[in-house]
Amino acid sequence: MSQPIRLRVNGQTHQAELEPEMPLLYFLRNDLALNGPKYGCGVRQCGACMVLLDGKAQPSCVIPVDQAQQHDIETLESFGTPDDPHPLQRAFVEEQAAQCGYCLNGAIVCAQALLAVNPAPSDTEIREALERVLCRCGTHSRIVRAVARAARTQNAD
Amino acid sequence: MPTPTRDTSPSAPDRRDFLRQSGYLAIGFSLLGLESCSGEAGATGSDGTPKQATACPPDTDRIDAWLRVHEDTTVTVLTGKIAIGQGILVALRQIAAEELDLPLDKVKIIMADTGHTPNERYTAGSASIEGSGTAIRRAAATARQQLLERAADELGAAVVDLTVTDGVIGATARGERTYGELVAGKQLTAQVFRDAPRKDPYDYRIVGQPEPRPEILGMVTGRPVDDRDGYVQDMRPPGMVHARVVRPPVYRATLQSFPADGVEALPGVRQIVRDGNFLAVVATDEYAAIRAWQMLRRQSNWEVDQSLPDPANLFNDMPGRVTNSEVVTSAPNAHSDWESATARLEALYTRPYQMHGSIGPSCALAEYRDGQLTVWTHSQGVYPLRDSLAAMLDLSADNIRVIGVRGSGCYGHNGADDVAADAARLALAEPDRPVRVQWMREDEHGWEPYGSAMRLQLRAALDGDNRIVSWVTNLWTDVHSHRPGGDAAELLTAQYLEGGPEAPTEGYLGGGYRNSQPLYRIPNLHIEAHRIEGPLRVSALRSLGAYGNIFAIESFLDELADRAGEDPVAFRLKHLDDERARAVIEEVRQQVEWPVYDAEDGRGWGFAFARYKNEAAYFAVAAEVAYDAETESLRVLRLVGAIDAGQTINPDGLRNQTEGGMIQSASWTTLEEVKWNTNGIVSLDWETYPILRFPEVPEVSVSILDRPGAPPLGAGEAAQGPTAAAIANAVFRATGTRVRDLPITAAKVVG
Ligand code: FES
Numbered sequence A: 001m002s003q004p005i006r007l008r009v010n011g012q013t014h015q016a017e018l019e020p021e022m023p024l025l026y027f028l029r030n031d032l033a034l035n036g037p038k039y040g041c042g043v044r045q046c047g048a049c050m051v052l053l054d055g056k057a058q059p060s061c062v063i064p065v066d067q068a069q070q071h072d073i074e075t076l077e078s079f080g081t082p083d084d085p086h087p088l089q090r091a092f093v094e095e096q097a098a099q100c101g102y103c104l105n106g107a108i109v110c111a112q113a114l115l116a117v118n119p120a121p122s123d124t125e126i127r128e129a130l131e132r133v134l135c136r137c138g139t140h141s142r143i144v145r146a147v148a149r150a151a152r153t154q155n156a157d
Numbered sequence B: 001m002p003t004p005t006r007d008t009s010p011s012a013p014d015r016r017d018f019l020r021q022s023g024y025l026a027i028g029f030s031l032l033g034l035e036s037c038s039g040e041a042g043a044t045g046s047d048g049t050p051k052q053a054t055a056c057p058p059d060t061d062r063i064d065a066w067l068r069v070h071e072d073t074t075v076t077v078l079t080g081k082i083a084i085g086q087g088i089l090v091a092l093r094q095i096a097a098e099e100l101d102l103p104l105d106k107v108k109i110i111m112a113d114t115g116h117t118p119n120e121r122y123t124a125g126s127a128s129i130e131g132s133g134t135a136i137r138r139a140a141a142t143a144r145q146q147l148l149e150r151a152a153d154e155l156g157a158a159v160v161d162l163t164v165t166d167g168v169i170g171a172t173a174r175g176e177r178t179y180g181e182l183v184a185g186k187q188l189t190a191q192v193f194r195d196a197p198r199k200d201p202y203d204y205r206i207v208g209q210p211e212p213r214p215e216i217l218g219m220v221t222g223r224p225v226d227d228r229d230g231y232v233q234d235m236r237p238p239g240m241v242h243a244r245v246v247r248p249p250v251y252r253a254t255l256q257s258f259p260a261d262g263v264e265a266l267p268g269v270r271q272i273v274r275d276g277n278f279l280a281v282v283a284t285d286e287y288a289a290i291r292a293w294q295m296l297r298r299q300s301n302w303e304v305d306q307s308l309p310d311p312a313n314l315f316n317d318m319p320g321r322v323t324n325s326e327v328v329t330s331a332p333n334a335h336s337d338w339e340s341a342t343a344r345l346e347a348l349y350t351r352p353y354q355m356h357g358s359i360g361p362s363c364a365l366a367e368y369r370d371g372q373l374t375v376w377t378h379s380q381g382v383y384p385l386r387d388s389l390a391a392m393l394d395l396s397a398d399n400i401r402v403i404g405v406r407g408s409g410c411y412g413h414n415g416a417d418d419v420a421a422d423a424a425r426l427a428l429a430e431p432d433r434p435v436r437v438q439w440m441r442e443d444e445h446g447w448e449p450y451g452s453a454m455r456l457q458l459r460a461a462l463d464g465d466n467r468i469v470s471w472v473t474n475l476w477t478d479v480h481s482h483r484p485g486g487d488a489a490e491l492l493t494a495q496y497l498e499g500g501p502e503a504p505t506e507g508y509l510g511g512g513y514r515n516s517q518p519l520y521r522i523p524n525l526h527i528e529a530h531r532i533e534g535p536l537r538v539s540a541l542r543s544l545g546a547y548g549n550i551f552a553i554e555s556f557l558d559e560l561a562d563r564a565g566e567d568p569v570a571f572r573l574k575h576l577d578d579e580r581a582r583a584v585i586e587e588v589r590q591q592v593e594w595p596v597y598d599a600e601d602g603r604g605w606g607f608a609f610a611r612y613k614n615e616a617a618y619f620a621v622a623a624e625v626a627y628d629a630e631t632e633s634l635r636v637l638r639l640v641g642a643i644d645a646g647q648t649i650n651p652d653g654l655r656n657q658t659e660g661g662m663i664q665s666a667s668w669t670t671l672e673e674v675k676w677n678t679n680g681i682v683s684l685d686w687e688t689y690p691i692l693r694f695p696e697v698p699e700v701s702v703s704i705l706d707r708p709g710a711p712p713l714g715a716g717e718a719a720q721g722p723t724a725a726a727i728a729n730a731v732f733r734a735t736g737t738r739v740r741d742l743p744i745t746a747a748k749v750v751g
C-alpha cells in the first residue's frame, strides 16, 4: 500500500505517495528523472546505483524509500554540472577515464565518500574504496588515476 | 485499472516537468536540418508538409550518405556504426575533419539509425575504423574536391591556386567562400570518388591526436551534453510504460499456467502479454513491473521439455558431438613429419563458456504508432535488427525505424537485440506508447548468448635445430556468431512466440577458427575445426574464437620453447619474419627488460603475441603474476603491452580500449566460467559469476607503435588472446604448474 514519503534529495524535499518498500533507485530515476544512479544488479553487487546517504556511499537499489527518509540523499547530479563540474568530474574528463561510462556513477560517488574522510589516499586505498563498483570495460587504471588527480587538485586548492 | 498515485506535493517540482526538462532524449533531427529517410516516399509529415523522402538505406556511393555540409560551415557525419564505449565516434569525426580541413568541433556525427545512416551491418570485429573510417574519408575527400571546384568556378580561379583554412576556401586577391556559402543549403550528392585526392598522412593535424571524447563530460555529470549522447537506459519519453519479460527456467520449456488474476490486481499493472511461451507484464511504472515480474516468476508453471546436460562431460563429449568439420588449412606432410621428428609435443587446452556481462542489463524502447514501429536500441546492427523485427512481427521493414542509442558496454552480441525484440513485441500490445524494457540482472546473466566453450588439441614437432617443422591443431567448438542478421530465428523473443521459429540458424563457424593459424613460420601446418552443438546459447563475444585459439597457441609456444631449452621470446622471434610482429615483441621485451626469470618466490613473468585475425592489429604483452602458497591466492600484478594498429587515428582512444581489453581478458582468464546444472544456468549474478574488482585489477601499460601512412587496423580485440596466454605462461614460471584449462584459478595451481 502506498503511503506518504518525504525524501530529501540534493538539497530539496520531495513528498510523494510511494510503496514504502520500493528501492530508492526507482524513485530517483523515474520520479526525479535523475540519470546518475543506474540499475545494474539490484542486489548490491555492482555499485552502479550508488548514492551518498549522509555522505556515505550506499547502493540505492537495496534501500527502501521508507528507510531513506531519515537521511540526506545526494546523487551524482548534485556534484557539478557540465558547465561547472566538480573536481572529481573534471579529473575523470581530464584522464578520459571512461569507456562505456555506465559504472562511472558508482566510481565517482564512492570516490567522493573516500575523499571526504581521506583527502590524500594511496592507490591501494582508492582501489579498496572502489571495491563495490564493477567496471566491465576495464577502465580501472584510468579511474584510479582520475581519483588520485582529483585528490591532488583538491589539496592544492 | 488501478494506478498508483505518484503526484508529488506542491512543494516539490512537478514530476511531468522533470520528465519534460531533463529525461527525454530528443528523437527528431530538426536541429541538424536532416530529413529522415523512410519507406513512404511522398508521404506528408505531421505538419502537413511533404516529407523529403530519401532512399533508405541511403546509397553509399553518394557523398550525402556519409556527410552533410550545412550553411554555417559545419558538417554532420553519418555512420552506420554505433558507439560501444571505445571512442569510435570521435575517431570518425577526426577522419572527416582532417580530410575536410575543418576544426574538429565543427564536425558532428550521427550514429546508426535506419532513418538516416548508411547500412553498415554490424559494429563488430574491430572493423569500424577500417570500414566506416575508410568510407567517410573517401566521402570527405570527394566533398572537399567538389567544394574546391565550385569555389574555383565562383572565384574565377584555378583549383591549384586555392587554399583551405577551417572550411574557408580562398584565392589570393579574388576573395573567399565558406563551405556553407558554396553548398547554399543543397547537399553534395555526387558519387564518392574512390581516388579523390587525399591528404598526405604526414601532414595530418587532427588524425593522430589524442582528441578527448566530448560525451565523457555528460557521463560524469549524469547530464548528456548532446541530445543523442545519453544512454538508452536513461530515456524517458512522455507516456512511457515499463515492461519485464518472464523467461522459462531452461531454454526449452512450455508455459503451463501463470497467476493472471493475482498479477492483474497488483497496482500499476496494465496488462500481461502472453504469446505462446513468451510471457511479459506491462505496468505504468518500473517498480510495479518488477513486482509483477517477481510474482509471475514465482508462481508460473513451466514444463521442462529438455533439461541441460551435465556440465562435467562438456569437453570430453565434444569429439562425439561433431556436426560438421572444416579443414582450415591442410598440410599433407604434417603427419609423416610427426613420425620422423626429433622432439614431439602434444597438449590439450580448454576454454569454458564465458559471458559478456555488461554492467547495465540490456534495455530498449519501442513505440508503435500509426502503423509505424520505432525502436531505440544499443544493438550493434540497426539494419539487420530492423529486418529481423520485420520478420518476427510480420511487418514491412519500411514501417520500422531502428535508432541506435548508447548503452552499457557490450563486448559483442549480448542481450541488446533480444531486449529490442521484447520491446517491439510489447509495443504492438501497447500501441501509441513508448514501452521500455530493461532486463533484470538474472535475465542478462542467464539469457545472453555466451562466448562458446572450446576444446583445442595441439601437437607439434621440432627438428634437430629446434625449429617447428609441423603443427596439427584439432579444435572443437560451437559457432561464434548467432547475430540476428535479418532472420527472426536468432531473436530470443521470436523463439518463444506462438508459431515462432524453433531452431536458430546455422550460425558462423568461421569465428571458431579465427586466429587458429599461428603467424609463425611452420612448413607443415594442418588445422581442422569441428563444430559441435553445445548445450548453451552462444554468439559473438569480443574476439570470438581468437581468445581460445591464441591462448592455446601461445601457451603451446612456451611449452615448445621449454622443450627446446630456449628462451620463449627468442624462440618466437626465431620463427617470425614479419617485421611489424617482431617490432611489438621487441618493444615489450625492452619495456620489461626480458628475460625476467629471477623474480622472487611465487612471482613470474610470461610473454605472448598475436596479430588479431592475422590481418588486423599486432599485439605483444608480458604479464607478471604472484602466487601466494600460504593464502592460496593468485594475482595478476602487471600487464605490459605494445600495439601496432597501423596509422593511429586517436592514440588515447587506442590506448584506452587496449588497456580495457587487457584487464577484461585478465578477468576472463583468471576467474570466469559460466556455471550451470541440469536445471538451468547457475551463474545468475556477480557472486556466481565473479569478475575482477578494483583491488585485484593489474597495473596496465600500453605502448603504441604508430605507422603513419599505413592503413589503420582494427584493434579493439587484439589484446584478448595474448593476455590470456601471457598470464598462463607467467603462472608456469611462478609456480611450475602449466594450467591448460581456463580459467586459471589458484585452485588449479594447487591441484
Ligand atoms: S544496482 Fe545496486 S549494487 Fe548493483
Ligand code: FES
Residues within 6 Å of the ligand: A098, A099, A100, A101, A102, A103, A104, A134, A135, A136, A137, A138, A139, B085, B359, B409
Ligand atoms: S566504463 Fe564501461 S563499465 Fe566501466
